[in-house]
Amino acid sequence: MKGSGWDDTSAAVQLWAVSKTYGNGATGLRDVTLEVFAGEFVFVTGHSGSGKSTLLKLLYGAERPTAGRVMVGGHAVPDLDVVGLARLRRHLGLVFQDGKLIPQRTVAENAALALKTRGYGRREIERRLAAALKLVGLQTKAHCFPAQLSGGEQQRAGIARAVVHTPQLLLADEPTGNLDPDNAWQVVQIFKKLHALGTTVVVSTHDETLVRAAKHRVIRLQGGAIAGAAAPLSVSAL
Ligand code: ADP
Ligand code: MG
Numbered sequence: 001m002k003g004s005g006w007d008d009t010s011a012a013v014q015l016w017a018v019s020k021t022y023g024n025g026a027t028g029l030r031d032v033t034l035e036v037f038a039g040e041f042v043f044v045t046g047h048s049g050s051g052k053s054t055l056l057k058l059l060y061g062a063e064r065p066t067a068g069r070v071m072v073g074g075h076a077v078p079d080l081d082v083v084g085l086a087r088l089r090r091h092l093g094l095v096f097q098d099g100k101l102i103p104q105r106t107v108a109e110n111a112a113l114a115l116k117t118r119g120y121g122r123r124e125i126e127r128r129l130a131a132a133l134k135l136v137g138l139q140t141k142a143h144c145f146p147a148q149l150s151g152g153e154q155q156r157a158g159i160a161r162a163v164v165h166t167p168q169l170l171l172a173d174e175p176t177g178n179l180d181p182d183n184a185w186q187v188v189q190i191f192k193k194l195h196a197l198g199t200t201v202v203v204s205t206h207d208e209t210l211v212r213a214a215k216h217r218v219i220r221l222q223g224g225a226i227a228g229a230a231a232p233l234s235v236s237a238l
Contacts, residue, residue: 007074012200018068028054030224044204046221052204093167097177099158108142132164152183
């Protein structure tokens with residue numbers, strides 16, 4: 001991976017004493033230190049408002065920390081300029097609560113777009129598309145438009161698009177938030193397959209049942225901090 005902007009020799013993700021306070025004073029994260037090793041599968045859990053999305057946004061550079069250090073693939077994310085961030089994101093796959101598909105494009109076109117923007121040629125695009133659609137079980141729906149798919153299928157199409165370029169790190173923010181338990185479990189199974197193929201996976205969810213069933217390491221957030229970590233002394237505690 002030399003020269004490609006991803007350092008395989010360091011941890012996939014490292015946070016040191018990271019805090020994020022939003023402009024309105026809201027606490028997104030509070031003094032979070034953690035590491036995700038290359039090849040790991042980690043869940044980030046916590047109630048709504050606990051900081052899960054903030055953590056992921058710091059990793060893909062959509063937000064900047066107020067304090068601390070955020071490293072992804074060996075790069076200090078907040079220090080990257082636009083070009084550096086674009087280069088880093090080539091190594092990431094992003095999945096959100098809704099599939100974020102382009103409605104006027106078919107499943108195959110949505111995924112192919114992710115490859116065209118990365119400069120892949122037609123034959124390689126076809127090869128990768130077939131593999132990605134097989135992974136998510138949508139071979140027969142390649143030429144359907146998003147509106148013709150069920151919610152679970154839309155989410156799987158979004159995952160196909162997110163992984164078609166074989167990212168080193170998959171970041172999924174509440175990917176099962178809109179799905180019933182069966183579809184949610186299917187999505188987790190797809191992530192497990194990707195993980196088995198060597199992708200580092202970080203998935204946020206507030207669904208504790210899913211987390212328990214999946215049996216992977218869990219990072220639990222509470223009020224923006226790692227749950228169980230020593231809380232800062234408050235005035236009322238003195
Ligand atoms: P989660 O994803 O676990 O629900 P978030 O990371 O979205 O949590 O939010 C953590 C805290 O940060 C919440 O109190 C939320 O209101 C606040 N927050 C998130 N995004 C913003 C923003 N853009 N501006 C102000 N506050 C925000
Ligand atoms: Mg969230």
